[in-house]
Amino acid sequence: MALVMFLVSIQLFGLTFSSGKKTRYDKEAVVIHGAMGDVRIAIEAIKNLVDKTTRSVHGVRDVKERVTAEVSKSSPTADPVVHIKLRVILGQENNAADVSDEIQKKVREQLTNFVGLRDVDIEITVENIANTATAKQRVV
Numbered sequence: 001m002a003l004v005m006f007l008v009s010i011q012l013f014g015l016t017f018s019s020g021k022k023t024r025y026d027k028e029a030v031v032i033h034g035a036m037g038d039v040r041i042a043i044e045a046i047k048n049l050v051d052k053t054t055r056s057v058h059g060v061r062d063v064k065e066r067v068t069a070e071v072s073k074s075s076p077t078a079d080p081v082v083h084i085k086l087r088v089i090l091g092q093e094n095n096a097a098d099v100s101d102e103i104q105k106k107v108r109e110q111l112t113n114f115v116g117l118r119d120v121d122i123e124i125t126v127e128n129i130a131n132t133a134t135a136k137q138r139v140v
Contacts, residue, residue, distance in 0.1 A: 028043060032115065043068070050065050050111075065085070065087075082121065
């Protein structure tokens with residue numbers, strides 16, 4: 001009897017600290033369901049594509065990205081929702097709102113064209129606004 005009570009208490013303890021969310025986060029890859037079968041795309045590949053695309057936007061000095069994929073437990077065959085958090089450093093010569101709109105447009109376009117992801121959540125935080133590029137002085 002004591003063993004049964006111990007197991008029940010462990011189960012209740014686990015349920016207390018579980019999040020209870022109906023979704024799970026896939027840290028390794030995103031599964032895209034195509035006509036010929038499933039395709040697994042590594043989160044790192046998406047991260048690299050986002051990095052290259054963001055750096056190509058005029059006015060972006062530096063970028064740090066975080067990519068996560070959320071898959072519904074209730075419908076595992078549904079396309080995943082990809083969450084992208086970008087922390088960017090911009091130059092002073094451009095408007096921050098215009099640059100962030102351009103980043104979102106280009107990232108969505110690249111992910112749709114190359115990966116086939118349509119449901120993408122992009123959050124952009126401007127960490128700093130840098131002066132124009134200055135040459136580093138040589139230390140003697």
